Amino acid sequence: MRFDTIVIGGGLSGLVSAIECARAGQKTAVVSAGQSALHFWSGSFELLGNIDGRPVIDNPLGRLGELSEDHPYRKIGEEKLRELLGKVPGIISDAGLKCTGSLDRNHLRLTPLGFLKPAWLTLGDYVSFAADQPLPWKKVALVNIYSYLDFYPRFLEYGLKKRGVECTISNVNIPQLDTLRKSTTEMRATNMSRILTDSAVDALAAEVDKAAKGADAVIMPAILGIYSDAPVERLRNRVSVPVWFVPTTPASVPGVRCQLSLRDLFIRLGGEFLPGDTVKGGYFEKNRLRRIHTVNLGEMPLEADNFIISTGSFFGHGLIADMERIYEPVFGLDLNVTGGRTEWYRKDFYASQPYMSYGVVTDSCFRPSRKGETVENLYATGALLAGFNALKEGSGAGITLATALHAASSLT
Numbered sequence: 203m204r205f206d207t208i209v210i211g212g213g214l215s216g217l218v219s220a221i222e223c224a225r226a227g228q229k230t231a232v233v234s235a236g237q238s239a240l241h242f243w244s245g246s247f248e249l250l251g252n253i254d255g256r257p258v259i260d261n262p263l264g265r266l267g268e269l270s271e272d273h274p275y276r277k278i279g280e281e282k283l284r285e286l287l288g289k290v291p292g293i294i295s296d297a298g299l300k301c302t303g304s305l306d307r308n309h310l311r312l313t314p315l316g317f318l319k320p321a322w323l324t325l326g327d328y329v330s331f332a333a334d335q336p337l338p339w340k341k342v343a344l345v346n347i348y349s350y351l352d353f354y355p356r357f358l359e360y361g362l363k364k365r366g367v368e369c370t371i372s373n374v375n376i377p378q379l380d381t382l383r384k385s386t387t388e389m390r391a392t393n394m395s396r397i398l399t400d401s402a403v404d405a406l407a408a409e410v411d412k413a414a415k416g417a418d419a420v421i422m423p424a425i426l427g428i429y430s431d432a433p434v435e436r437l438r439n440r441v442s443v444p445v446w447f448v449p450t451t452p453a454s455v456p457g458v459r460c461q462l463s464l465r466d467l468f469i470r471l472g473g474e475f476l477p478g479d480t481v482k483g484g485y486f487e488k489n490r491l492r493r494i495h496t497v498n499l500g501e502m503p504l505e506a507d508n509f510i511i512s513t514g515s516f517f518g519h520g521l522i523a524d525m526e527r528i529y530e531p532v533f534g535l536d537l538n539v540t541g542g543r544t545e546w547y548r549k550d551f552y553a554s555q556p557y558m559s560y561g562v563v564t565d566s567c568f569r570p571s572r573k574g575e576t577v578e579n580l581y582a583t584g585a586l587l588a589g590f591n592a593l594k595e596g597s598g599a600g601i602t603l604a605t606a607l608h609a610a611s612s613l614t
């Protein structure tokens with residue numbers, strides 16, 4: 203099979219670059235092995251929320267000079283970043299999702315543990331606040347589902363109380379969810395969201411409305427709307443005060459929704475999505491990648507003019523660490539790893555860990571190299587890249603999206 207562009211990895215990065223290639227009329231395929239970081243998504247895209255441990259609110263893109271020279275944002279530059287990231291709300295909206303936020307000023311999102319963290323874009327139904335302003339409520343009803351263990355109202359109460367918001371905590375139940383309670387492992391947000399449609403939403407809304415008495419707003423775990431906004435809208439229309447959501451521990455309902463929505467947009471644009479398959483290697487000729495091989499297709503190669511590799515970091519298995527080495531398993535791409543195992547980490551758990559910044563090294567166009575030679579028709583994007591610590595910087599999705607769009611713009 204032959205394509206204009208083949209994308210390896212179907213997480214946020216791979217899907218967004220593939221969408222842009224397909225939109226430009228390219229015959230595009232995505233080969234995707236399995237779950238991505240989106241399945242753990244908070245409902246917010248981070249851009250740059252922290253520098254040296256201090257939160258960044260105003261003009262995050264004006265702070266690029268404080269990042270290391272090999273940081274992906276520095277390679278792209280402020281002007282081009284604005285242009286590329288400016289496309290993201292449109293892509294999200296084309297996929298059927300609603301986000302709020304601005305490139306000029308971070309807002310604060312409420313984490314499941316009750317902290318407020320800077321974020322760039324947050325899904326419309328999820329709790330977020332303008333920074334430096336009082337919270338809009340005096341009293342909030344924190345409403346959990348009876349026997350659901352992945353939502354922590356006490357932490358949220360603690361966080362909100364510090365900001366002057368009084369909270370009530372209650373658990374509600376509807377018989378439609380009883381079937382999941384037969385096994386404790388089934389009481390998951392994604393499982394509940396499959397049941398919570400139509401009349402089950404109405405029953406839940408009636409219980410939530412009772413629990414909301416006297417409150418300015420309700421905050422609930424994100425257990426609705428895995429396939430569309432309809433159950434969320436239905437519940438909101440039946441509760442007498444505004445209802446907001448906080449993400450839960452994985453699997454994340456907004457994350458699965460985002461993954462499926464982006465995948466469906468790619469397919470609507472004519473893209474070929476090959477799920478559950480793993481690229482195991484490729485054939486190179488004169489510094490160009492000619493074809494790749496996958497586990498499922500065996501000897502049948504996939505050929506393309508250009509390739510994008512978006513296989514993620516350690517979490518996505520884009521990087522592998524064993525006792526002796528860290529390596530990129532598909533093509534053996536060059537990495538920025540220095541030293542032996544004891545230099546990969548610091549004993550202080552909370553310190554900035556060196557391994558978090560490991561990844562594939564590239565030229566200024568995000569083309570990686572093998573044994574020092576740039577591969578001319580291969581682009582690396584997203585969490586696979588070297589030179590940043592997404593956790594410490596609060597920059598994961600911004601880098602992922604910017605590099606994905608940069609690669610797509612180089613090819614279209």
Ligand SMILES: Cc1cc2nc3c(=O)[nH]c(=O)nc-3n(C[C@H](O)[C@H](O)[C@H](O)COP(=O)(O)OP(=O)(O)OC[C@H]3O[C@@H](n4cnc5c(N)ncnc54)[C@H](O)[C@@H]3O)c2cc1C
Pocket residue numbers: 210211212213214215216233234235236237238239240242243244245246247248249479480481482512513514515517518519520532583584585586592597598599600602
């Ligand atoms: C648990 C977790 C939660 C996060 N939450 C947030 C958040 O809420 N907000 C935020 O801004 N950032 C978050 N981040 C940062 C995150 O890294 C980025 O936001 C982004 O989602 C990374 O996307 P990616 O596509 O580069 O990698 P991944 O999401 O890791 O996707 C890589 C994909 O490639 C596939 N793959 C790997 N190897 C192969 C192969 N050989 N062949 C085919 N497919 C392959 C994997 O199965 C996976 O589907 C989070 C990161 C992690 C690890």
